[in-house]
Amino acid sequence: MFTNQWDLYWGVNNDNALLANPYRRAMFFLTYIKGLLVNEWVVTVSRWLNRQLQGGIPTTDEQLWGEVVRSFTQKFANNMEKEEAQAQLRRGIKMKEGDIDAYVAQFEELARMAGYRLDEPQTIDTFTVGLPLNLYLKTFKLDQPRTYQQWREVVVKRQQQYIHTRARMDAHKNSNSKPRIGGWAPRGQLSHPDAMDTSAGRTRGRLAGSKEINYHAPPYTP
Numbered sequence: 001m002f003t004n005q006w007d008l009y010w011g012v013n014n015d016n017a018l019l020a021n022p023y024r025r026a027m028f029f030l031t032y033i034k035g036l037l038v039n040e041w042v043v044t045v046s047r048w049l050n051r052q053l054q055g056g057i058p059t060t061d062e063q064l065w066g067e068v069v070r071s072f073t074q075k076f077a078n079n080m081e082k083e084e085a086q087a088q089l090r091r092g093i094k095m096k097e098g099d100i101d102a103y104v105a106q107f108e109e110l111a112r113m114a115g116y117r118l119d120e121p122q123t124i125d126t127f128t129v130g131l132p133l134n135l136y137l138k139t140f141k142l143d144q145p146r147t148y149q150q151w152r153e154v155v156v157k158r159q160q161q162y163i164h165t166r167a168r169m170d171a172h173k174n175s176n177s178k179p180r181i182g183g184w185a186p187r188g189q190l191s192h193p194d195a196m197d198t199s200a201g202r203t204r205g206r207l208a209g210s211k212e213i214n215y216h217a218p219p220y221t222p
Helices: 002-012 022-030 039-054 062-091 100-114 121-129 133-142 148-177 200-207
Strands: none
Touching: 022 039, 022 062, 039 062, 062 100, 100 121, 100 148, 121 148, 133 148
């Protein structure tokens, strides 16, 4: 991880005069290497670089930088990345925004870098602690997985089911909240002023011989 961060930093600042020079780049790189286990190595390498310059090697010689990188990778890079991955897993990682695929990928990458076996009980416990509580409880109760592979497959399936159900419920809720167009008119109301009123009161009035009112006629005789 440290080497990845350095590569990104160098990529963004590769036109910087400090990083363009192999000797200065190497010395600047050494300022980022800190810790009791690497202090002796940093001192040794910085002295080696200065001896190269005293021996007539120009600061622009790319072999200066190449030798520092080779020595660091061989001695520390893997161990530093392993320790950093272990520390991150001890701190714990969590599934974010319902993205189970991203969580699984991140966890497996850290476990690989940390040197952990996925089927170890401690590794499985670390994986399940990072799951949302409801997802963990439902999976444990209904599926009772034992191995890491079983946990991985079941939580992915359960989360996909949850996302599908949630989307269907939201769609149903939105469809019910929209005003209905057309359909049956409420009782006692006509959908059109010229429509025939067949309500019980009006029908009984016509059968009893009551005079039909012309609602389009003026209220008085001209």
